[in-house]
Amino acid sequence: xxxxxxxxxxxxxxxxxxxxxxxxxxxxxxxxYLTEHYGNPASxxxxxxxxxxxxxxxxxxxxxxxxxxxxxxxxxxxxxxxxNNLAIKGAAxxxxxxxxxxxxxxxxxxxxxxxxxxxxxRQGFTAxxxxxxxxxxxxxxxxxxxIQPDTVLASVMLVNNEIGVIQDxxxxxxxxxxxxxxxxxxxxxxxxxxxxxxxxxxxxxxxxSAHKTYGPKGIGALYVCRKPRIRIEAQMHGGGHxxxxxxxxxxxxxxxxxGEAFRIAHEEMASENERIRMLRDRLLTGLQDIEETYVNxxxxxxxPHNLNISxxxxxxxxxxxxxxxxxxxxxxxxTSASLEPSYVLRALGRSDELAHSSIRxxxxxxxxxxxxxxxxxxxxxxxxxxxxxxxxWEMFKDGIDISKVQWAAH
Amino acid sequence: xxxxxxVLDHYENxxxxxxxxxxxxxxxxxxxxxxxCGDVMKLMIKVNDNGIIxxxxxxxxxxxxxxxxSSLVTEWLKGKTVDxxxxxxxxxxxxxxxxxPVKIHCSVLAEDAIKAAVADIKAKQSARATV
Numbered sequence: 096x097x098x099x100x101x102x103x104x105x106x107x108x109x110x111x112x113x114x115x116x117x118x119x120x121x122x123x124x125x126x127x128y129l130t131e132h133y134g135n136p137a138s139x140x141x142x143x144x145x146x147x148x149x150x151x152x153x154x155x156x157x158x159x160x161x162x163x164x165x166x167x168x169x170x171x172x173x174x175x176x177x178x179n180n181l182a183i184k185g186a187a188x189x190x191x192x193x194x195x196x197x198x199x200x201x202x203x204x205x206x207x208x209x210x211x212x213x214x215x216x217r218q219g220f221t222a223x224x225x226x227x228x229x230x231x232x233x234x235x236x237x238x239x240x241x242i243q244p245d246t247v248l249a250s251v252m253l254v255n256n257e258i259g260v261i262q263d264x265x266x267x268x269x270x271x272x273x274x275x276x277x278x279x280x281x282x283x284x285x286x287x288x289x290x291x292x293x294x295x296x297x298x299x300x301x302x303x304s305a306h307k308t309y310g311p312k313g314i315g316a317l318y319v320c321r322k323p324r325i326r327i328e329a330q331m332h333g334g335g336h337x338x339x340x341x342x343x344x345x346x347x348x349x350x351x352x353x354g355e356a357f358r359i360a361h362e363e364m365a366s367e368n369e370r371i372r373m374l375r376d377r378l379l380t381g382l383q384d385i386e387e388t389y390v391n392x393x394x395x396x397x398x399p400h401n402l403n404i405s406x407x408x409x410x411x412x413x414x415x416x417x418x419x420x421x422x423x424x425x426x427x428x429x430t431s432a433s434l435e436p437s438y439v440l441r442a443l444g445r446s447d448e449l450a451h452s453s454i455r456x457x458x459x460x461x462x463x464x465x466x467x468x469x470x471x472x473x474x475x476x477x478x479x480x481x482x483x484x485x486x487x488w489e490m491f492k493d494g495i496d497i498s499k500v501q502w503a504a505h
Numbered sequence: 506x507x508x509x510x511x512v513l514d515h516y517e518n519x520x521x522x523x524x525x526x527x528x529x530x531x532x533x534x535x536x537x538x539x540x541x542c543g544d545v546m547k548l549m550i551k552v553n554d555n556g557i558i559x560x561x562x563x564x565x566x567x568x569x570x571x572x573x574x575s576s577l578v579t580e581w582l583k584g585k586t587v588d589x590x591x592x593x594x595x596x597x598x599x600x601x602x603x604x605x606p607v608k609i610h611c612s613v614l615a616e617d618a619i620k621a622a623v624a625d626i627k628a629k630q631s632a633r634a635t636v
Contacts, residue, residue, distance in 0.1 A: 410543055412568040416508075416516060436543070447541035484522055484572060486547035486564040487540055502539030 106422040107466045111307075111459030112256055112284060112401060113424060117352065118309040118460070124355045125311065128348035136345045137336065147347045154354025158303065161286060161357040164293040164318050170337045171345055174315035175283035176207040178302035179250075181317055181341060182279045183211040185327030186300060187220060187248050190277060195245025196220045199238070199276075201252070201262075202442040203227050208250050208281055220247075229444050230393035231260035239270050248277045253291070253301075254284040257426065257439040257455060258392030259401025261289055268297030277325065283307055283315075287360030288368065288398045293318060299325045305349070309460060310356030314349035317341075367460060372399035374458050374467050381471030385478055387491070391426075391440055391453055402456045405440075405449040406474075408488040409481045414454060417477035421470050426453035448487075448497070508569055509603035515573035520580050523562040525549040530633060533626025537617040544571045544611065548618040550582055550590070552626050558582045558590060563618075570608040574598050574615035582619070591623045 108116075117125075128150060136151045138144025152166070159166040172178045187198060200212050202224045212222050223241045228234055233251060242249075249271050251262050264280055271278035279300040282291060287308045293301065301318040305311055319325050319340065333342030379402055382388060387407035403426075406414065411425035426437030436450035445453075456470070482488040487497055508516070524547075525532045531552050538545040544567030551560040561579040565572045577598060582590050598604075598612035 408566065410567050410571075412543075413516070413572060416569045447543075451540075451543045484519060484564055485566040486536065486545055487566045489524070489547075489564060497540060502541070502545075503537060 106420050107462075107469060108422050109456045109458065109462065109466070109470065110422050110424055111462075112259070112455065112457035114306050114312065115309045115459055116461065117306075117311050118356060118359060120359060121310055121352050121355045125348045125352040128351050132347070134347075136347055137334065147345075150347055150354075151345055151350050154350045157354040157358040157361070158316055161361045162282075162291040162293050162301070162303075162318065163295075165321060168293070168318050168321050170317045170319055170340050171350055172315045172317055172341055173313055174306070175205075175281060175302045175304035176315075177341075178304075178315050178317040179205070179207040179279075179281055180211045181327060181330050182300040182302060182319075183208065183248065183250055184215060184330055185340070186277045186279065186325065187215050188328045189326050190247045191220070194247040194275065194277070195243070197243045197246045198222045199225060199241050199246060199249040201225050201227055201233060201250075203231060203255055203257075203439045204250065204252050205256055205281055205283070208252070212250070226442055230396075231255060231258050231391075231439075231443055232393055232396060233262055233267065235263070235266055235270065238267055242270070242274045242276060246274065246276050248279060250279040250281065252281040252284070254282070254289060254398055255392065255439065256284050257437060258403045258443075259284070259398045259457075260392045261285075261396045261398060263396075264298060265296055271299075272297045284398070286357065287364045288400055290364075293320075299323075300327070305353035305356055308356050308360050311349050311352040314346060314353045316353070368399060371458050371462070374462055374464065375399040375402055377464065378402055378456060378458070378467045378470065381467070382474060384471075385475060389445075389449060391443065391445060391449075400458050402458070403440075403453060404456070405445070405453040406478050407449060407452055408485045408491055409452050409478055411451050411453055413481060414452075414477065417481060418473050420473050423457075424455045426450050426455070446498070511577075511602050512570055512573040512604070515576040515602070516569045519563075519572060519576040521560075521562050521576065522564065524564065525551050525560065525562050530629055531626075533622040533624075533629065535618040535621025535623075535625060537621055538567070538571075538614050540566065543567060544614060546571065546575045546614055546618040548575060548578070548615075548622045550587075550622045550626065552587055556586050556588075558585050558587065567614075568608070568611065570602065570604055570611040571614060573602055574604075574611045575618065577601060578615050578619060587623050587626060590619055593619055 132146045134143025134147040136147040155166045281302045283304040299320045304315045389405045391403040426440045440450040535548045547564045549562045550558050553559050561582040563575040565575045595612040595616040
């Protein structure tokens with residue numbers, strides 16, 4: 096086994112849910128659009144513009160193909176945060192006068208959804224932040240019960256960024272259609288991992304990001320359904336690009352990158368996901384050898400790329416310090432700017448201790464069996480070391496119930 | 506998060522990890538913090554008949570700065586009188602470890618742990634004196 100403290104090479108990347116490397120095939124396709132084909136796709140008067148426009152439209156087709164949509168339903172944005180803001184604020188404001196001013200979302204959504212809804216609350220909308228079940232999934236009956244006569248919009252993510260659970264978008268969409276509620280889905284973490292068939296899914300708006308799927312950062316897209324036709328109010332005003340829904344000169348090279356990344360995803364996702372599932376199972380089996388470990392979120396309705404585990408009685412930030420050989424993220428307060436433990440794990444009803452003790456491993460295209468084996472050995476040795484240091488582990492071993500101890504708050 | 510070399514040193518090679526016999530009348534224990542807050546420190550000191558701290562041990566659940574703060578104070582405590590120990594300020598711990606502002610609470614917790622351990626040993630001693 097390799098030296099567990101080695102720091103002479105970069106850590107093994109297991110944080111694909113945070114971002115992915117740009118696939119070399121994507122990068123190579125992007126470069127000519129920076130240096131050679133640098134025209135503005137909106138320039139209609141010369142070949143520079145025509146070439147750029149053609150590249151943009153080809154990319155639009157590739158993005159549409161991955162999610163089985165019409166290319167005319169794809170609007171370029173700067174990323175999933177912008178797509179979420181455009182969808183939620185754009186649709187809520189457009190339909191407020193006819194449908195009402197109540198919004199439903201889930202407590203475990205990405206901040207780009209939660210905070211967009213909070214902003215609408217400040218503008219006079221009301222909102223329901225539905226708690227998921229302890230496995231992270233939305234209870235359909237509870238969702239249906241949350242709909243009010245004045246509900247205008249619901250926003251539910253397809254794949255959760257922290258725990259990787261997959262929501263039943265079809266069933267939730269059907270409930271929305273029946274009630275006349277606009278349905279937005281944040282699919283930033285889903286492309287290339289879950290099959291998406293927008294021609295048949297009851298979804299009105301869907302957000303995409305390139306950089307979670309081996310494309311570049313700074314580019315994303317919003318699907319805006321044409322049948323039934325969904326209208327949104329623009330949030331960015333200017334030259335009327337993207338049929339007025341999102342002004343701003345199109346970033347040709349970024350768009351080409353997203354198109355190529357999504358083309359590759361479409362071609363390779365079946366075999367890639369099978370390989371990643373094998374790696375995830377190997378990682379899970381290895382880590383479950385460690386005492387007092389808890390998988391966060393449902394394992395069956397989950398992308399294989401994500402494994403979120405709490406190692407009880409070990410604090411997440413000190414664990415991340417200990418495992419410098421791998422690049423992972425933690426739900427611990429100490430790794431966040433807010434000093435609050437993960438709101439996603441809290442919403443599942445996990446105790447603060449377990450939220451503090453969580454590590455998210457996310458596996459991707461370039462993860463190997465050797466990476467997984469190294470990770471398992473590293474985790475085993477470092478958790479043992481930190482538990483030696485942990486007064487909570489000592490108490491647990493002495494049979495003391497930590498939840499019954501009176502702790503001084505600080 | 507970027508840590509100072511001193512924090513990293515204490516974190517990688519923590520000094521005086523472990524426990525002392527809590528039933529020993531010369532051992533004082535201080536347990537501070539809460540699991541929900543992400544840090545718990547247990548500090549134990551052994552005081553001889555001259556009031557000098559002979560030994561100190563710790564166990565800490567928490568971030569790297571919390572572990573380093575408690576490791577550092579066990580080094581500082583040995584050879585001090587309990588009154589000298591009681592006078593240790595969190596600012597001295599934070600300065601020695603070059604803690605960033607968001608980690609100052611770790612040094613506060615270490616100071617609290619010393620005070621709790623000293624209070625425990627004093628309570629044990631006065632209980633003995635009244636017997």
